[in-house]
Amino acid sequence: MVASGRRSRRPWLVAAGVVLVAVLPACGPDEQPRATGTSSSSTTAAPTTTTPPPPPPPPPVYPLTGVQAPGVVNRPALAVKIENSIDARPQTGLNMADMVWEEVVEGGITRYVAVYQSAVPAEIGPVRSVRPMDPAIAAPLHGLLAFSGGQQQYVDAVGAAGLQVLSMDAGSGGFYRVHSRRAPHNVYATPQTLLDQADGAHVASPPPQFTFAGPGQPPSAGAPAGVVRLTMSGVSHPSWTWSPPDGAWLRSEGPSPAVEADGARLRATNVVVLSVNVVNTSARDPAGNPVPETQLLGSGSALVAIGGTVVTATWSKASLGDPVVLTGPDGAVVRLAPGTTWVELVPLRTGSVTTG
Template identity: 60%
Template sequence: MPVAPIRASSRRHAVLLSGALVLALAACSGGPTAPEPETVSQHADVAVAKAAAPAPVVPPRWPLTGQSADAVVERPALAVKIENPKEVRPQTGLDQADVVWEQVVEGGITRFVAVYHSQVPEEIGPIRSVRPMDPAIAAPLRGIVAFSGGQQAFVRELGAAGLQLMSQDGGAAGFYRKKGVAPAPHNVYATPQTFWDAADADHAASPPAQFTFARTAERASAVLAGTPANELEVRMSGYSRPRWTFDTASGTWLRSEGDTPATARSGARLAAANVVALEVRLVDSGTKDPAGNPVPETVLVGSGEGVVVSQGRSLAVTWSKTSTDAVLTLAAPDGSPVALAPGVTWVELVPESSGTITVS
């Protein structure tokens, strides 16, 4: 029970009684009227009691991972085209990306759009050419995209999407041919810091968040509303069948290429806090690669079904994207936004006509 108000009230009553006694005595003696008694205000005590509690200190978070940090460095997102045929594995720097998108290209092989922001690798590669779906992936980042080259129509679309282009064919600094890894054209590598140093004023800001993140892994939507899951198998094509297995010790999903554990050249296992597997339409872009193979295009403007795995749980989702530069959104079965676990996210763009997504 507060003590100060009680004492204040007691003093007030004491002063009032004392004043009344003085008045009575004065009336009897015919002397001068006593001064009005001094009252004791309780306003200070009330103000203290009503003072608002200090606002909690919320640490800054990296926008592409949702992970907290002492400070978030202001720099643009860097999206890099990394290839993925068997002969180039393991890739360099892939384990340091914040987000990795996997897409099917000609011949059923896959390529990655690896997005860097919270970490700065010393080296990344092998780097290859752009494809028609890359503007829809990279445009919402509003940053830099690095690639070896590409058909002029694809390159123009990237530029029209508001991105700063770093092209080896275009003469951008930072690219080089690396000896002892693979024959050309599979040996283009780069120093990413060179790309960041060349960012212009229109592409210097940090990216907006691309996903909604829970504050903790335990508050992720798949954990709260999903079902138990230990393995996610994705058939991208007859050539590419990545598999993700939940690792309880690290709380991450570990990637394998088929039955072969996937690693970076550093030796680190490729891992993700979240894997987002989306059913997408794959259409003929109407173009061919230099070898004469039709170039497919993943259609990302639209909507579809998918699944998200976080921790040891999975959740069915609906995805939607309203325009090339709009962020792709994920909704739970009840229509609520999906919150991912803080950390690295891999996005598998699985052709709905020929691919499969299996959770077990």
């Protein structure tokens, strides 16, 4: 029975030995068993992220036109008084101005304040004298104001407004008389010579005067209109007609096209019409006419002609050195189309504006 019992246990031992031999080589005496599942202590590498580069800076633009510039242009704004009597026409250099302001002076005729910064023409004129509203027009530019002369109180007001005075009567360079016209309509100027006289306090580029539509942004929307007719006074009736082929508003003086000395039609990308109070000062011109002053502080109604449309707006100017702000019916600032701008200062009581 005993022998029989041993025989009966040996196959089990052999079988067990086989099992042990099969299992033990997989795990030696100094080895630990391999994990068969995912260890709770294992970590997953954090995904790598790349910070996108910052967007490129917007391309530089000319501050007074909103037009893209080939680079930063460090040049001050040069404002020049240009005559607009019949004897002064046709003028030279107006189409190269970034901005032109039209104001009523004595006798109902008008004069311009033409502002140059993005381009400098070879010649401009006829140049005439300063008027009491010119500091309010030019002060926000922080640049130079050039004119033939003027009453001392108005000349002093230019300097008090922070502008550099360039006056022919005071001996500033860059002015000369031409022989093709009679005085006083024959004073012309070389803009670069005027700019070369800028002192250290007046060499910086001007801040923007209006808000322009940026890349991918449309100008403010308005109602369709093809013509803007103005009455500045009893003797001044300019108008602006939208020309799709030119992409510009073209100017007329009464029924006649307004042109420059080279025959080119006077034009503007935007026409801004401000209704303003005009009051007579105590000063008189040589003919005895009272010298009027356009009051540019405060606010009033405005109309902005852009791309064959007109936007009804409100203008406001907080101080002498602040630019005019144009606000639309929705309360947002009016965005002009990049390009040149003419500003018409239409007397509130005696002037008028119609569109069609």
